[in-house]
Amino acid sequence: MERFILFTVNGFAFGAIYASVALALVIIWRATRVLNFAQGAQAVASAYVAWSVTDATGSFWLGVLAALVSGLVIGALVQLTVFRKAESMPHLNAVIVGVGLLILIQAVLGMAYSVETTRTIDAAFSSSKWQVAGTPLVSPQDVFVLGSVLLVMAGIGYLMAKTPVGLRMRAAAFAPDTARLMGVKVSRMLTLGWAVAGLAGAVAAILVVPTSAELTPQVMDGVFVLGFTAAVVGGLDSLVGAVVGGLGVGLVLSYTSGYLSSDLLYPAALVLLIVILLVKPEGLFSAAQARRV
Amino acid sequence: MTALLEVEGLNSGYGRLQVLHDFSVAVEQSTITAVLGANGAGKSTMLKSLSGLVRPTSGKVVFDGEDITKLPVEALIQRGFTHVPEGGGVIPELTVEENLRLGGLWRTGPSAAKTTADAIDEVYDLFERLRERRTFHGHQLSGGERQMLALGRALVAKPKMVLLDEPSLGLAPPIVARIMALLRDLRDQQGLTVLLVEQNVGSALGIADEGVVISVGKVVTRGPAADLQSDVKLRHAYLGF
Ligand SMILES: Nc1ncnc2c1ncn2[C@@H]1O[C@H](COP(=O)(O)OP(=O)(O)OP(=O)(O)O)[C@@H](O)[C@H]1O
Ligand SMILES: [Mg+2]
Numbered sequence: 001m002e003r004f005i006l007f008t009v010n011g012f013a014f015g016a017i018y019a020s021v022a023l024a025l026v027i028i029w030r031a032t033r034v035l036n037f038a039q040g041a042q043a044v045a046s047a048y049v050a051w052s053v054t055d056a057t058g059s060f061w062l063g064v065l066a067a068l069v070s071g072l073v074i075g076a077l078v079q080l081t082v083f084r085k086a087e088s089m090p091h092l093n094a095v096i097v098g099v100g101l102l103i104l105i106q107a108v109l110g111m112a113y114s115v116e117t118t119r120t121i122d123a124a125f126s127s128s129k130w131q132v133a134g135t136p137l138v139s140p141q142d143v144f145v146l147g148s149v150l151l152v153m154a155g156i157g158y159l160m161a162k163t164p165v166g167l168r169m170r171a172a173a174f175a176p177d178t179a180r181l182m183g184v185k186v187s188r189m190l191t192l193g194w195a196v197a198g199l200a201g202a203v204a205a206i207l208v209v210p211t212s213a214e215l216t217p218q219v220m221d222g223v224f225v226l227g228f229t230a231a232v233v234g235g236l237d238s239l240v241g242a243v244v245g246g247l248g249v250g251l252v253l254s255y256t257s258g259y260l261s262s263d264l265l266y267p268a269a270l271v272l273l274i275v276i277l278l279v280k281p282e283g284l285f286s287a288a289q290a291r292r293v
Numbered sequence: 294m295t296a297l298l299e300v301e302g303l304n305s306g307y308g309r310l311q312v313l314h315d316f317s318v319a320v321e322q323s324t325i326t327a328v329l330g331a332n333g334a335g336k337s338t339m340l341k342s343l344s345g346l347v348r349p350t351s352g353k354v355v356f357d358g359e360d361i362t363k364l365p366v367e368a369l370i371q372r373g374f375t376h377v378p379e380g381g382g383v384i385p386e387l388t389v390e391e392n393l394r395l396g397g398l399w400r401t402g403p404s405a406a407k408t409t410a411d412a413i414d415e416v417y418d419l420f421e422r423l424r425e426r427r428t429f430h431g432h433q434l435s436g437g438e439r440q441m442l443a444l445g446r447a448l449v450a451k452p453k454m455v456l457l458d459e460p461s462l463g464l465a466p467p468i469v470a471r472i473m474a475l476l477r478d479l480r481d482q483q484g485l486t487v488l489l490v491e492q493n494v495g496s497a498l499g500i501a502d503e504g505v506v507i508s509v510g511k512v513v514t515r516g517p518a519a520d521l522q523s524d525v526k527l528r529h530a531y532l533g534f
Contacts, residue, residue, distance in 0.1 A: 164398055171384060171395055177346055178382040182446075183370040183399030 002135050007258040008251065013142045014226075015250015016149035020204035021227025022234060022242035023156065024197035029236050031173035031193045033091065034083060037098030040224030041105035042078060043201035044217055046071045047209050048109055051119050060122060067202045075198020079191050106217040123210040145207045152203050153243055156196060160239065169193055222266070226253070229269045233276050235283025244284065295358070297322040297454060297486050298343075303352030305342035312338040314510045316352070320454070320503075323484040325476060327501035327518060329494055335510040336490040337379050340456045343488075344369060344376035357453065370399045373453035380462065381443030385432035389423055392431060392442055396449030409449060416445035419475065437468045444472065448479075454486040461493045469493060473500045498522040 054063030129136035160166040171179040172189035234241025296319035397409025417424035491497035501518040
């Protein structure tokens with residue numbers, strides 16, 4: 001029972017991070033049909049911004065703030081410079097552009113930050129678990145991770161569903177021509193979408209880097225793959241799907257690596273991906289059904 | 294009196310395919326002009342060239358005294374110029390209410406939300422069916438409800454002019470009659486100006502003031518709607534009945 005609680009809590013905590021990455025991918029996918037393979041690398045760049053600011057100012061929270069802002073800015077810049085053209089190209093071009101950008105960002109980070117120094121980002125709060133009746137339950141950091149992701153999701157959800165800007169963004173994503181006839185500046189809404197996605201990615205980075213030994217340009221590679229899995233499980237088209245997919249992937253992987261072997265983390269993700277693609281290729285929450293009408 | 298919409302010598306098409314040849318039309322304020330023609334005649338292309346969804350290669354579009362030929366599509370609605378595309382352009386993923394709200398998003402200023410909310414209420418008064426279905430998604434509507442929503446959304450913008458691309462497409466005769474009657478009332482009571490593309494020749498000429506017939510991208514005849522309606526030879530030649 002104690003192990004079950006541990007694996008469940010860890011599953012939720014990591015799942016929340018995957019959900020955050022998945023959310024970033026879904027926001028961009030449904031607006032532009034581009035799968036942003038550079039999302040993880042962008043997030044790492046934000047993590048380096050956090051590290052630099054914390055290093056210079058001594059303030060952890062200033063670093064976090066800088067990472068969030070840089071997430072927005074990097075997202076917007078990537079769309080304005082690299083992807084603006086790729087959106088109207090065949091899918092494969094966008095994939096290649098994304099992978100190219102991924103390599104470029106990692107190379108630049110590798111050059112800008114020498115490997116001699118070991119860099120780490122601390123967890124915001126203690127990772128030792130609170131005990132309830134002798135059973136270790138959750139740590140303050142677990143609560144922080146889940147709380148942050150829930151907050152980001154609630155924020156993005158509110159923005160999309162309840163505000164005029166969100167309505168513009170959705171209209172621009174679903175029906176660009178109709179949106180323009182209604183006076184929506186579609187390209188501006190797409191840039192905004194990329195910025196919000198960058199923010200979600202930066203949040204994931206801030207939360208996941210403390211669980212790694214060291215901040216390196218490749219530190220998000222694995223998380224990106226799992227976030228991508230979560231997005232596919234959720235249906236790529238649905239924000240709710242991204243969240244459920246992320247938590248689901250987190251739990252499945254936590255149980256697999258906990259009860260079986262931690263070597264099975266990525267194989268299990270792959271199996272999950274294949275099963276979903278075979279059984280329900282449009283994902284659990286896809287809007288594709290509705291779109292086809 | 295100068296016309297609200299004046300189109301001169303418009304040439305337009307898709308890449309190397311020229312569809313529209315030297316198209317001109319003038320639509321007076323508070324009138325309905327019907328544009329008729331067979332499938333593929335270039336009617337939709339003509340409307341898209343007016344609103345900028347397709348960029349004309351030459352020619353001029355003047356609306357309310359302003360040259361709008363090169364304006365971005367998204368700049369038109371605030372000038373009172375709206376285009377309801379073929380099929381209506383209802384966004385299936387959004388609810389009825391959200392689709393309607395899109396029609397007022399261009400408004401700015403402190404009273405914008407109130408103006409739009411009132412305009413949406415007026416549309417609900419026109420189409421009670423939409424009020425009942427306000428939380429339905431676009432893809433859950435019938436064809437007729439979708440056309441009502443498309444027209445209603447344009448009306449939320451309180452436009453001076455609307456371009457309508459086959460609002461009767463796939464609808465049963467009573468609904469077509471309702472939509473036509475509504476357009477006539479909007480013209481007569483609110484001074485709306487309409488450029489109406491239709492295959493449904495009888496219904497369109499029934500409410501129109503002027504008619505234009507195009508064939509293979511060229512205007513073949515134009516005149517008062519009543520004259521066109523009685524021109525049997527013309528019907529046989531270009532409209533196929
Ligand atoms: N996006 C496009 N790309 C290339 N050619 C097009 C495109 N849209 C229309 N066309 C061509 O332009 C011509 C005119 O099409 P258009 O849609 O304007 O006709 P229409 O009069 O509206 O016909 P319908 O009554 O069937 O709606 C057709 O030959 C069509 O094949
Ligand atoms: Mg047409």
